[in-house]
Amino acid sequence: MESRINRIKKQLHSRKYKLTPQREATVRVLLENEEDHLSAEDVYLLVKDKAPEIGLATVYRTLELLSELKVVDKINFGDGVSRYDLRQEGATHFHHHLVCIECGAVDEIQEDLLGDVEKVVERNWHFKIKDHRLTFHGICHRCVSKHAEVEQKEHNISR
Amino acid sequence: MESRINRIKKQLHSRKYKLTPQREATVRVLLENEEDHLSAEDVYLLVKDKAPEIGLATVYRTLELLSELKVVDKINFGDGVSRYDLRQEGATHFHHHLVCIECGAVDEIQEDLLGDVEKVVERNWHFKIKDHRLTFHGICHRCVSKHAEVEQKEHNISR
DNA sequence: TTTTAAATTATAATTATTCTAATTTGACAC
């Protein structure tokens, strides 16, 4: 964790930005909640525990800065809120998401599934791809197996 | 166009909704601007020409209703605005987008590029896919060729 | 035509995000 923060600090410095306490607290919150998909408000509330004097505007500015540096990616899942997701260190592309329309869970796919598709797009549409957003909407593995259980029960009853 | 509206009317009726003049005007605007990616506000302004008494809230409600019916898809390209995009009749999935980071243009890809990827996701993640959102961010063919022109000019000068 | 649930309007309220102006601070030069 410390080394990760140090590397982000260096990234900031190389672009003449400072790692202020507020920024550091924000980064720590993101690292500690790596698997979540926090909104600016969520981050703000969590950062307040570490640095109670921080303002919401600072959180927004910090998240925007981290987006610029490609430390986080900003994404919108269709509710009206932007969410911020840590990018894996060294990853050149944003990872993919599975959004469950039943329970609302958001799972991640770190594998790059789009290599072939991107080749086709670059060749056929003459479009130079810099990044992508890929989200699947459907039913997550937990809800799918919940359905299976229910069906099993119904089957038992009808015997 | 009329037949398309009639089919949408039937879709509404089959779910016990009415095709009010406001809704019809909204659908017409969407059909007339099929290649654009209009925000609710954009739609509102265009509908006002046809039906000046319409309110913005009605446009929002209508667009939400059309989303439910899968006549349009709601999408967000990262500016804070939701945009509404007509789905091709009979298409089971939303089409893909190319967003140019230089000129802001949004182009569409109607081809289904994700067939194979979706099979992999369903098999490996046990996720039942219902829909998807795929957007590429990069440089559109127009801007790419603009770059090429500039390079050509620079080359000519340096001769 | 009448009836009635559904839809609309105008406006207020809410929510997310950005801006502003005054103040504070991190980091470098001395």
Next chain:
DNA sequence: GTGTCAAATTAGAATAATTATAATTTAAAA
């Protein structure tokens, strides 16, 4: 260590997008 100053922060106001409310109107079935 101290002074300096651009960069960053804060609090709060402003803006923009979207949704809710309550009174009124209307599409369409009987």
